[in-house]
Amino acid sequence: xxxxxxxxxxxxxxxxRVLSDVSFSIPQGAFVGLxxxxxxxxxxxxxxxxxxxKPAGGAISVLGKxxxxxxxxxxxxxxxxxxxxxxxISGLDFVLTAAGGHRWGWPVAxxxxxEAAWKALEEVGATDLARRPLAELSGGERQxxxxxxxxIGDPQLLLLDEPLISLDAAHQRxxxxxxxxVGKRLGIAVLFCSHEINPLLRxxxxxxxxxxxxxxxxSVDEVISGPVLSKLYGTQINVVRVAGRIFVxxxxxxxxxxxxxxxx
Amino acid sequence: xSTIFDYEFMRNAFYACTVVGIVAGxxxxxxxxxxxxxxxxxxxxxxxxxATGAGLIGVSPFFGLxxxxxxxxxxxxxxxxxxxxxxxxxxxxxxxxxxxxxxLHFYTAFASxxxxxxxxNVLGISLRTVIVLAVLAVAILVALVLIARPLLFxxxxxxxxxxxxxxxxxVSTLFMILVAVATAEAVQIVGVLLVFxxxxxxxxxxxxxTRRVLAGIAVSIAxxxxxxxxxxxxxxxxxxxxxxxxxxxxxAAYLISGMAQRSMANxxx
Numbered sequence: 001x002x003x004x005x006x007x008x009x010x011x012x013x014x015x016x017r018v019l020s021d022v023s024f025s026i027p028q029g030a031f032v033g034l035x036x037x038x039x040x041x042x043x044x045x046x047x048x049x050x051x052x053x054k055p056a057g058g059a060i061s062v063l064g065k066x067x068x069x070x071x072x073x074x075x076x077x078x079x080x081x082x083x084x085x086x087x088x089i090s091g092l093d094f095v096l097t098a099a100g101g102h103r104w105g106w107p108v109a110x111x112x113x114x115e116a117a118w119k120a121l122e123e124v125g126a127t128d129l130a131r132r133p134l135a136e137l138s139g140g141e142r143q144x145x146x147x148x149x150x151x152i153g154d155p156q157l158l159l160l161d162e163p164l165i166s167l168d169a170a171h172q173r174x175x176x177x178x179x180x181x182v183g184k185r186l187g188i189a190v191l192f193c194s195h196e197i198n199p200l201l202r203x204x205x206x207x208x209x210x211x212x213x214x215x216x217x218x219s220v221d222e223v224i225s226g227p228v229l230s231k232l233y234g235t236q237i238n239v240v241r242v243a244g245r246i247f248v249x250x251x252x253x254x255x256x257x258x259x260x261x262x263x264x
Numbered sequence: 265x266s267t268i269f270d271y272e273f274m275r276n277a278f279y280a281c282t283v284v285g286i287v288a289g290x291x292x293x294x295x296x297x298x299x300x301x302x303x304x305x306x307x308x309x310x311x312x313x314x315a316t317g318a319g320l321i322g323v324s325p326f327f328g329l330x331x332x333x334x335x336x337x338x339x340x341x342x343x344x345x346x347x348x349x350x351x352x353x354x355x356x357x358x359x360x361x362x363x364x365x366x367x368l369h370f371y372t373a374f375a376s377x378x379x380x381x382x383x384x385n386v387l388g389i390s391l392r393t394v395i396v397l398a399v400l401a402v403a404i405l406v407a408l409v410l411i412a413r414p415l416l417f418x419x420x421x422x423x424x425x426x427x428x429x430x431x432x433x434x435v436s437t438l439f440m441i442l443v444a445v446a447t448a449e450a451v452q453i454v455g456v457l458l459v460f461x462x463x464x465x466x467x468x469x470x471x472x473x474t475r476r477v478l479a480g481i482a483v484s485i486a487x488x489x490x491x492x493x494x495x496x497x498x499x500x501x502x503x504x505x506x507x508x509x510x511x512x513x514x515x516a517a518y519l520i521s522g523m524a525q526r527s528m529a530n531x532x533x
Contacts, residue, residue, distance in 0.1 A: 076424055076428075088474070
């Protein structure tokens, strides 16, 4: 059984066709980098897997079943938000809101929910951060808390939307190594959304690259190549490998590292 | 020796402040957490023509006020993110005050009460009003207890909450209805223009001083009630308006909590 399978799927966002007739499959336990330019449909794809939007065509299978909203087997980390009003709240309380947060009632955590929160914090080595307010944590430490939150409920599939955003290179590496290690230890598939391939090179089993309405999946060498990316971007792309890093260029402009503004 | 509690209007004022302080502290905490404080401010303004218009058609101003704030609350809840446009909110605010003024123009007998609606008149509250406030307060608190868990989740992590099956629109609309009724209650104490002082200042102070959610709600309620009580006592001693003292103490609490927060952060470094 694959963790995620798309069978000729078409997705639309705001009336615009984001993916057309896309098919791929991600095996359980795989660490997959989800790449593509802004607006290529990365977040839209995650929302379709979460059952928040219905495909306009084709069939999606998540852990062998059609997507359903509120699927407890999926762990999800949305893109970081800019709002700071809640930053005084401790990491523990923040993680706890996800434990049974969809049920009605007063937010007093049960013993089982507290245990689940501590277990998730332990998984990512963040127990010592839990009592401190989010405002006092560094960007990397905050991401750790958010990953812990996504692990609540023992998911079989992890969807992470841009966890590397606004982190420096050293923290990016720590987060990737952490997610990679947690995914392998728990034996779950990870779909790791990023706008840049280089930080992911050390960890990914394969990459899923979106562009121009279609998708390419395979190993880094298979997908990050001139011919494949030229098709995805709809323009002539050159891929240059220098000292273990990959540069994706269109007409001398480097595409990936310039893409630091995020709307979708 | 005569004490402050020898006067019936003072006793009623203390009852009303206790009831409204609890509601404003609890609802205000979530309002600040969600970054919707301006919505609370807007609701109060929309209530103004409700109160003056009610006088025009011969129903109680409190009833008119509550109807207007609740309808506006449902509107803001349904509009969701689209309601967070400052120009649109500003225009609705001024239109509301303008309409209220128009209703006053047609019903001049009510004009003497306009100041009470705008700035509050806690010393003029009857026991009957206190009972109405208490009944509504119990309804608000019961409803808040029922929705608090998904509300908290949706406030901190809306995308994740949506993915986990929280009905975001329903939760936010229900919450805005509670904010609307709480605002109508707070208007009885501090008036349309000063609702921020009771709904937002104690809650924002509590959020600065606490790290745990439940502790934050408790501190917010305690602060709102204590600020209202102390303000009443100071008003009794100085003969200055209660609403002034509530705004002054709210601002002082917020300022001091900011300094305390900064020194706590420095200690941890």
